[in-house]
Amino acid sequence: xxxxxxxxxxxxxxxxxxxxxxxxxxxxxxxxxxxxxxxxxxxxxxxxxxxxxxxxxxxxxxxxxxxxxxxxxxxxxxxxxxxxxxxxxxxxxxxxxxxxxxxxxxxxxxxxxxxxxxxxxxxxxxxxxxxxxxxxxxxxxxxxxxxxxxxxxxxxxxxxxxxxxxxxxxxxxxxxxxxxxxxxxxxxxxxxxxxxxxxxxxxxxxxxxxxxxxxxxxxxxxxxxxxxxxxxxxxxxxxxxxxxxxxxxxxxxxxxxxxxxxxxxxxxxxxxxxxxxxxxxxxxxxxxxxxxxxxxxxxxxxxxxxxxxxxxxxxxxxxxxxxxxxxxxxxxxxxxxxxxxxxxxxxxxxxxxxxxxxxxxxxxxxxxxxxxxxxxxx
Numbered sequence: 609x610x611x612x613x614x615x616x617x618x619x620x621x622x623x624x625x626x627x628x629x630x631x632x633x634x635x636x637x638x639x640x641x642x643x644x645x646x647x648x649x650x651x652x653x654x655x656x657x658x659x660x661x662x663x664x665x666x667x668x669x670x671x672x673x674x675x676x677x678x679x680x681x682x683x684x685x686x687x688x689x690x691x692x693x694x695x696x697x698x699x700x701x702x703x704x705x706x707x708x709x710x711x712x713x714x715x716x717x718x719x720x721x722x723x724x725x726x727x728x729x730x731x732x733x734x735x736x737x738x739x740x741x742x743x744x745x746x747x748x749x750x751x752x753x754x755x756x757x758x759x760x761x762x763x764x765x766x767x768x769x770x771x772x773x774x775x776x777x778x779x780x781x782x783x784x785x786x787x788x789x790x791x792x793x794x795x796x797x798x799x800x801x802x803x804x805x806x807x808x809x810x811x812x813x814x815x816x817x818x819x820x821x822x823x824x825x826x827x828x829x830x831x832x833x834x835x836x837x838x839x840x841x842x843x844x845x846x847x848x849x850x851x852x853x854x855x856x857x858x859x860x861x862x863x864x865x866x867x868x869x870x871x872x873x874x875x876x877x878x879x880x881x882x883x884x885x886x887x888x889x890x891x892x893x894x895x896x897x898x899x900x901x902x903x904x905x906x907x908x909x910x911x912x913x914x915x916x917x918x919x920x921x922x923x924x925x926x927x928x929x930x931x932x933x934x935x936x937x938x939x940x941x942x943x944x945x946x947x948x949x950x951x952x953x954x955x956x957x958x959x960x961x962x963x964x965x966x967x968x969x970x971x972x973x974x975x976x977x978x979x980x981x982x983x984x985x986x
Contacts, residue, residue, distance in 0.1 A: 614696065614697055614730065614945070614948040614949070615948070615949060616641075617641060618639050618640060618641045618644075618646050619639070619640070619641070619696040619697065619945060620637055620638070620639050620649060620694050620695050620696055621637070621638055621639075621640060621695055621696065621697045621698070621699060621941040621942070621944050621945050622635055622636065622637050622638075622689060622692055622695035622697075622698055622699070622941055623635070623636055623638065623698075623699035623701070623937045623938055623939060623940030623941030623942065623943070623944060624685055624688070624689065624698070624699065624700055624701055624937055624940060625701050625936040625937040625939075625940060626681060626684070626685075626701065626702070626703045627773045627774055627936065628668075628704065628773060628774025628775060628804055628854040629773060629774045629803055629804065629807055629817075629818075629903060630656060630661050630664050630665060630668075630774075631655060631656065631661075631817060631903075632653055632654050632655035632656045632684070633653070633654045633656075633684050633685055633688050634651070634652075634653055634933065634934055634936065634937040635651065635652045635653070635654075635688050635689060635692055635937055636648070636649070636650070636651045636652075636931070636934040636937040636938040636941060637649030637650045637651070637692065637694070637695060637941065638938050638941040638942050640756070640941070640942050640945050641945065641949075642942070642945035642946040642948070642949045642951055643756070643951075644756065644759070644760070645756045645757060645759075645760040645942065648931070648938065649694075650692055650694075651931065651933075651934045651937070652688055652691065652692055653688075653933075654684055654687060654688040656680070656684060660680045660684065663676055663677050663680050664677055664680060664681070664703060667703075667705045667717065668705055668706075668854060668855065669705065669706055669853075669854075669855055670705055670706060670715075671705070671706050671712060671715050674705060674715075674717045677703070677705065677717055678717040678718055678719065681702060681703045681717055681718040682718050682719060682722050682723060685700060685718065685723060686722075686723060686726045686727065689723070689727055690726075690727065695729060696729075696730075697729065697730050697731070697732060697944050697945065697948055698720075698723060698724075698727060698729050698730070698731045698732065698944065699732050699733075699735075699940035699941045699942075699943055699944030699945075699947075700718065700720045700723055700731050700732065700733040700940070701716065701733075701735065701936075701940050702716035702717055702718035702720075702733060702734075703716060703717050703718055704716050704854070705717055706853060707746065707747065707851065707852070707853040707854075708853060709740050709744070709745045709746050709747075709851060713737065713740045713741075713746075714736045714737060714740050714746045714747075716733075716734065716735075716736060718733070719733075720732070720733030720734065720969065720971045721971040721975065723971075724971040724972060724973045724975070725973055727973075728973045729973065730948070730970055730971065730972050730973070731970070731971050732943070732944035732947045732948060732968045732969065732970050732971075733968065733969055733971065734967070734968060734969045735749055735940070735943060735947070735953065735967045735968045736749065736967060737967065738965055738966070738967040738968070739953075739954045739959050739961050739965055739967050742961050742962055742963075742965055743960070743961055743962050744849075744954060744959035744960050744961030744962075744965070745849055745850060745851035745959045745960050745961075746851065746959060746967075747777070747798065747851040747959065748771070748777040748779065748796045748797070748798065748851065748958065748959070749939065749940075749943065749953060749954060749958075749959075749967075750769075750771065750777075750779065750796075750935070750936060750939040751779040751781065751788070751794040751795075751796040751954075751957075751958040752788040752789070752794065752942070752943065752946070752952075752953060752954070752955075752958070753935075753938065753939035753942045753943060754769045754779040754781050754794070754939075755779075755781050755783060755788040755793060755794055756788070756942060757930055757935070757938070758781050758783045758928075759783045761928045761929050761930065763781075763783050763928065764783055764784055765783075765784070765896075766780065766781065766782045766783075766784075766892075766893060766895060767780075767781050767783065767895060767897075767899060768780050768781070768888075768891065768895040768897075768898050768899065769781060769898075769899050769900075769901065769925070770799070770884060770898045770899065770900045770901070770914075770922070771802075771900075771901050771902045771935070771936070772802040772803060772880070772884075772900060772901070772902040772903060772904020772905060772907075772910065773802055773803060773902040773903065773904070773936070774802060774803055774804035774807070774854050775798055775800070775801065775802055775804060775852050775853075775854055776798065776799035776800055776801065776802035776880065776883055776884060776887075776902075776904070777796060777797065777798045777799060777851075778796065778797065778799050778884070778887055778888075778891075778898075779794060779795070779796040779958075780794070780795040780796070780891045780892060780895070781793070781794055782794075788952075788955070789952045789955040789964040791957070792892075792957075793957070794955065794957050794958050795848065795849075795891065795892060795957045795958070796848070796849060796957070796958040796959075797848030797849050797850045797851065797887065797890065798850060798851045798852040799883045799884050799886075799887035800838075800843065800844070800852065800857065800879075800880070800882075800883025800884070800886070800887065801852075801856075801857040801860060801876075801879060801880055801883060802880045802883070802902070802904050803818065803880070803902070803903050803904055803907075804854050804855075805857060805858075805860045805861055805876045805879065805880075806818070806819055806825075806873060806876040806877055806880065807819075808861060809861065809864070809869075809872055809873060809876055810824070810873070813869050813872070814869065818903065818907075819873050819877070819907065819909075821906075821907070821908060821909075822877060822907040822908050822909025822910060824869060824870055824873040824874075825870070825873040825874040825876075825877040825907075825909045825910075826874075826909050827870040827873075827874075828867075828868065828869075828870030828871040828872070828873055828874035828875075829870075829871055829874055830871070830874045830875045830877075830878035831863075831864065831867060831871060831875045834860070834863045834864060834875050834879065835875070835878055835879060835882055837863065838857075838860070838879050838882060838883070839882060839886065841857075843856070844883070844886040844887070847890065848890050848960075849956075849957065849958060849959050849960035850960070851959070857879075860875075860876060860879055863875075864876060874909075877907070877909055877910050877913060878913055880904065880910055880913075881910055881913035881914045881917055882913075882917060884898075884914050884917075884918070885914065885917035885918050888918055888920075894920075895920065896920070896921070897920055897921040897922070897923060898914070898918070898920055898921070898922045898923070899923060899924075899925045899927070899928060899930075900914075900922050900923065900924055900925065900932070901924075901925045901930070901932040901935045901936075902932065902935075902936075905924045905925070905932050906924075943968070944968070946966065947966055947967065947968035947970060948970055950966060951966055952964035952965055952966050953965070953966050953967050953968065954967065
């Protein structure tokens with residue numbers, strides 16, 4: 609691969625995502641020139657084993673001594689990406705273990721240089737650090753991709769894309785504005801806890817990774833006092849852009865400790881929905897509907913709570929022809945091409961950074977050889 613080959617025209621990029629739910633790694637191909645999306649391609653998924661997930665869970669909230677967790681992340685990504693041919697560049701998000709943009713910064717584990725060597729491909733990684741160093745939140749990073757994806761499917765009016773992953777985030781997109789970094793094109797922020805507290809509860813009490821179909825929550829009643837405490841939290845009054853760490857609302861787990869399994873699940877599901885509803889007050893204009901991506905879109909109880917609380921239609925992104933399981937992986941494929949071409953990946957409206965900035969490091973296979981040699985020498 610010649611370095612100049614990444615500089616012009618549409619190319620196939622493969623992006624990956626390992627989210628805070630710690631279920632596994634998504635990978636997806638996108639044909640893009642970094643501005644437009646021309647096609648979506650192959651997708652793949654590699655679940656973490658129970659042992660790998662335990663290592664990663666132990667790394668959450670930590671900034672140091674992350675070697676074992678990094679190895680898990682790198683190995684899983686290398687295994688998955690090795691089976692997806694045809695990409696000219698890889699967008700490697702890594703795994704977020706800690707996020708404190710106003711303090712220590714952000715921590716994503718997994719070294720893109722290692723993947724560049726193993727895959728013999730250029731790898732774009734460390735997408736968030738430059739944004740944080742310039743005063744941004746470093747998250748969310750998908751809004752520019754959401755902008756391109758909505759233009760790809762023909763949306764022309766302002767639309768909200770809600771991602772219900774471990775943490776929730778929302779992108780308010782005006783696809784009529786051609787350039788995503790221009791004022792008014794994108795506004796984004798983290799809404800609050802989404803699936804993480806509920807998944808943690810299910811794992812602790814039922815040995816399950818999530819509440820399938822919202823079945824347990826449907827059997828219970830939400831605790832009003834917990835929801836009142838949530839609504840009073842200062843985060844929801846804070847103006848965006850703003851972002852969260854996975855464990856910023858860890859107190860919710862303690863707050864439902866005395867409730868039955870069903871009531872606890874109902875309360876945490878309602879808390880996620882309430883966070884979204886509170887976040888809608890910060891949008892420039894109330895959208896006509898919410899296009900929902902992430903695992904939460906598959907929870908009918910959570911989706912109905914959002915509909916009831918907001919008065920808006922909440923529809924899976926599949927209704928407009930997008931893939932809600934792979935949207936974040938596709939985002940990092942798209943962003944990788946933007947980084948390779950020196951274009952912004954975030955702006956004041958998406959992360960609060962002072963000016964539009966391109967994050968990410970591009971590592972080439974030949975540049976990664978020294979790292980691999982050092983590792984082999986111990």
